[in-house]
Amino acid sequence: MEKNMYSIIIPTYNERLNIALVVYLVFKHLREFDFEIIIVDDSSPDGTQDIVKQLQLLYGEERILLRARKKKLGLGTAYCHGLKHASGDFVIIMDADLSHHPKYLPSFIRKQKETEASIVTGTRYVRGGGVHGWNLMRKLTSRGANVLAQTFLWPGVSDLTGSFRLYKKSVLEDVIGSVVSKGYVFQMEMIVRASRKGYHIEEVPITFVDRVYGTSKLGGSEIVEYLKGLIYLIFAT
């Protein structure tokens, strides 16, 4: 049986500490798997790339690929950029800030093998999953957003804005080409377009501990962005 290779794309911006922690944890939890980590750094001023180069010395340049960009260009293009350098047959996308714990990587891989799904997406909103570090307001907006999406968009997944996902490489290439949104609406559009195209999507529960180091934001402008994104997706997908 051919062994699968997993390309893990992690976009970074000012994640000097977190990226080292994430890389350590990925290596810890993926010991029996063949993988590479592609770090797409948007010229972080805090020296993220220096740390990555040190990690390359430690773990090997064939395992840790640094594919940097000249300036802060956003998430969607970061994935496209990373995808160009991915040699695996599967691509995993995850955040660098430890809200996505690498310990769930084996469960994504297992789920995909069991179901032969094209996409496995992590969901925070089912039993076995969960969130920590959200106050009532945050939970309310999250739940409200989810109910709106489920009622009017019928997305086919329980966690629409999640960005901890495993894709078959060919599927990611196919879907990413038709996505135009930016920011986290990008994640929504990815999964909805994949769902509309009929790709087999499975979910695994994940726990999400909100930013340990650094700050996370959710304000009025994010809510407006979400609503605009939702309306766009209702009409365009």
Added chain:
Amino acid sequence: MKHILKILGLLVTISAIWIGLLQASIVSSSYAWLLPVYLIILLGCYGLFMVGVGLMFFPTCPQESHLLQKDIAEAKDFLKRKGIDVNSD
């Protein structure tokens, strides 16, 4: 098929049923005219109910924070031993 078309299809079906009810006079006329309003109110209540239920049973994982702290300590220790200085804040 675009999603908006599915929604329009649903609305057309509901409208057809509504007009049918008005024509056939199965339900009294004054009541039948207000059916769409009732439907919207029902939808709103359903939405609020789902938000409330979801909020009540929102899955949380307080233990994960502790586990994460342990993992971070383990990772930092490893990196320190290997000479990678991350200047934690």
